[in-house]
Amino acid sequence: MTVPNPAPRSAAPQGQPMQQAPAQPYVPPVAPTQPTTPRPPMPKADAHRARLAGGIGGGIAWLGLGISQAAILLLALPFVVSAVIFGVGFALSEGGPSATGGVWPQLGDWLGSAGGIAVIAAIPLGVVVWLVGLWISARMLRRAGVHRPVGVTWAGFGIAAAATIVLGSLGSITIPAFGGLPFAGGPNLDFDPSDTGWGPQGWSGDPGDFDPGAIDPGLLERIADPGQLVALAGPWVALGSLASLVVPIVLSVFAWWWMAHALRAPAQPEAGATT
Template identity: 30%
Template sequence: MSQLSQPPAFAYPNQRVVRPPLPKAQRNRVFIAGAVSNTVLTAGLSIMSLAAILFFIVASMWLIWEFLSPSLSGTYRPVDEMLAAVGLAPEQGWVAVAVLMITMVVGLAVCWAGIWIGKAMIASVGVARPWAVAWSASGILLGTGLIMSSVLSPVAGPLMTVVFSASALSGSGSGAGAESVGIVAAIAILGTLVSIVVYAAAGLLAWWWMAHALRRAE
């Protein structure tokens, strides 16, 4: 009985996908688009998150006071102090809620504008798959920002508290209150400028990476 011969092994074709480098005009436009897009996106996220935090605080205080302490509903409530600080009466609390909700929507619109502006900028010079580049780069930046904030917040928060407290105390004893306020303001401005530079640099690199990875093969 003859033994069956084995079929020949399947050989995959030796094909190498060649992706041309980004032209200089596209590369420069991707750099600018990434820096602008991530800066605008971060600004929108900051607006939306701040409004959401304030909305959560106001809503939580109101719910706790109204539903968990019904016997104290006629007395002074902590949320009334917050409303009075912005010139609103207690019965006008819905105005604060509406403003915060509108602010969250505005922040979301700014986020979308940042992504759309970056996409439009790279599409105008013929970058391949502009929407894919925009969404993938923005997703990478959002994920990286979330990880970095979770790692750095426990350190940055106490550090800034110590710096601000030291500046305030150094001016309170010597009568140099204005000088301490100036120091705190300078630190805040410097921190904002550094943050803008970091966001722009991160956006530049992420958008260039995605545009380079998603370019079409020859």
């Protein structure tokens, strides 16, 4: 007695191999995509408020950075000049202790004075002004109803800073110091070469007769006086810092507007629309 095969296969003719159906390639499932809603154009009022926030808030922020930058330059100037004159003192002493070793005590005294403390305190003060400017910008944008005011503020400042660095690498804007620094106007300094009391004793003005050993170390120490250096260089550093803020503030106006346009709110779905 034979039992029938429950799943009979199609018998192939004798002598020929059985053919199998070709395998189908595997196609991964595709996740359903939702159609993106185009963003509406930014209102003119938001664009105006974004530019205003970039000019006011961004301008205050850049002013804070300018204060810190000027304070750092004024603080570094006495250190650099004192280090150079201290090194020159070794050449004047001919192998002994530096003849201008008094530059470091007077630098330490200046750092503890009211002027030195004011210059040091101006560095964190500028950082605080910078943060206040960014806070004012975000506040102005939030009150105007601009979408993502904090994101617009930080992104706009970052783009303005990057553009400023790029433009600064292409060329710098400097203020020419006509006539040089007014050293001759100092109360204790006199750099008039025609005055016989300025240079080394017995020097006729001929470079061949110049004797470095005849230089008065006290004169060099007076040149390195931090109080006089800061007083003389302060106005020029302040003017240069203010002039360097023009380009970043102009760039901030456009950067704030660009970021407000890029981060504007999407379109609201219509009532009764199904997802």
